[in-house]
Amino acid sequence: MRQERIDASQMELLEKVVSIKRVTKVVKGGRNFKFTALVVVGDGNGHVGAGLGKATEIPEAIRKGKEDAMKKMITVSLDNNSSVIHDVIGKFGSASVLLKNAPDGTGVIAGGPARAVIEMAGIKNIRTKSLGSNNKQNVVLATIEGLKGTKAPEDVARLRGKSIEEIMG
Structure with a gap:
């Protein structure tokens, strides 16, 4: 996987709010309300x-x-x-997300939190299954971990010191 630093300031980014939670803290004078927002951003072209x-x-x-x-x-x-290049399982906490390669015309088959990440990344054909926890924050982060875990054939070939043809069969 490529580990280059992405400069998000020069990209045209789309954003999607996955969840907004109201958090309450009870103090001596009453209740304090704060909000937590889970946001996914991406350029629709492989960055998320x-x-x-x-x-x-x-x-x-x-x-x-x-x-x-x-x-x-x-x-x-x-x-x-x-x-995605190959099937992969992303894990975060007790949430696991299975990301499966799909042929052209399949579309995005994914639940709410995973769908937000996949659409922002610009993936058009994929099948996913959320396993374990269905906590939105953990599902989003598990999907990102899964996408992080995909390796391009060029990267695998370079790591093994072989040609792309040898890797692809």
């Missing part, structure tokens, strides 16, 4: 990131989540029909 923002107001929490997501962007290698 997820972030968490916390603030006393919803728009501020979303802004902070977007900034956090831009800092954590990753590059996803796609095959010719805009799908």
Whole structure:
């Protein structure tokens, strides 16, 4: 996997708010309300990131989540029909997400949190299954871990010191 630093400031990024939670803290004078926003950003062309923002107001929490997501962007290698290169399972906490390669015309078969990450990454054909926990934050982060775990044939060939033809069979 390529580990280059992505400069998100020069990209045209799309954002999607996956969840907004209201968090309450009971103090001596009453209750304090804060909001937590889980935001996924991507350019629809192989770059995606997820972030968490916390603030006393919803728009501020979303802004902070977007900034956090831009800092954590990753590059996803796609095959010719805009799908993942190979099947992979991403794990985060007790959430696991199975990402399966799909032929052209399949479309995006994914649940809510995983769908947000996949659409922002620009993947057009994929089958996914969320296993274990269905906590939105963990499912999003498990999907990102799975996408991080995909390896392009060029990278595998370089690591093994072989040609791409030998790797692909």
